[in-house]
């Protein structure tokens with residue numbers, strides 16, 4: 001055997017994987033995603049992030065809409081809420097408002113978030129609801145078998161655009177920055193270690209954190225957002241990017257057709273619960289001002 005090659009033994013590797021405890025965040029249900037779907041990396045990433053942050057299973061709630069991505073609550077060992085198509089954020093806001101001690105992670109696809117659910121995003125962001133919203137962006141409606149979505153690239157041929165998509169895709173990162181999300185970052189299913197780090201940072205942030213995750217749909221997109229293409233297209237944000245500078249974040253988001261991976265923007269400001277508690281305190285101490 002080559003003396004420079006260190007053998008990896010399956011049993012040792014399995015012991016290593018079991019040792020850190022993140023498998024306790026997987027549910028007993030095996031994912032129903034197609035083999036090779038990017039969403040497996042999200043399952044691994046979220047279980048690693050929750051474990052590293054020491055969040056107890058019973059203190060976490062994963063809320064989703066409808067879509068392949070939105071099946072997520074079934075596959076993690078936390079509380080979960082599989083809601084209606086596009087209604088992820090209002091339900092997640094209700095959960096957080098009812099019990100501020102919970103760690104709330106809202107999950108959905110590009111269709112669930114930016115088509116039918118698009119009207120909810122600015123309000124959760126501007127109110128700074130203390131939750132993490134992760135959009136798994138495969139640029140397609142996966143569950144319903146391959147229609148164009150609001151993030152489908154121009155030129156992509158799908159069942160609904162057999163002569164190629166002509167609609168300009170939305171730019172989720174620019175939108176979330178303009179909506180004043182207090183934490184905005186991007187990750188990629190093909191970079192699982194970075195993805196887990198970004199999930200950990202996003203959940204640790206106090207306020208509305210938005211993590212956009214590029215993810216191939218290996219079944220219905222064989223030409224555009226494939227691992228082979230994304231592996232060539234993705235790059236990291238420059239080391240000198242200042243995530244406290246909103247204009248710099250916007251410039252970086254606009255700089256490339258596939259924006260870079262990393263933390264674009266972060267700010268600290270009162271959350272929705274802070275504001276509600278403050279209003280309640282004021283109401284207790286003084287009558288409402290006369291009209």
Ligand SMILES: Cc1ncc(C[n+]2csc(CCOP(=O)(O)OP(=O)(O)O)c2C)c(N)n1
Pocket residue numbers: 066067068069070085108109110111112113116136138140141142143144149
């Ligand atoms: C009110 C309503 N409209 C339409 C649908 C059909 N539908 C289910 S999932 C989906 C889109 C899923 O796409 P996306 O959110 O990108 O998730 P993915 O499957 O790609 O992960 C649609 C249109 C529905 N379930 N409910």
Ligand code: SF4
Pocket residue numbers: 032033034036037038039068069138142143216217218219220
């Ligand atoms: S259809 Fe696409 S998005 Fe849905 S599980 Fe399969 S590969 Fe993943």
Ligand SMILES: [Mg+2]
Pocket residue numbers: 067109110111136137138139140141142149
């Ligand atoms: Mg999708």
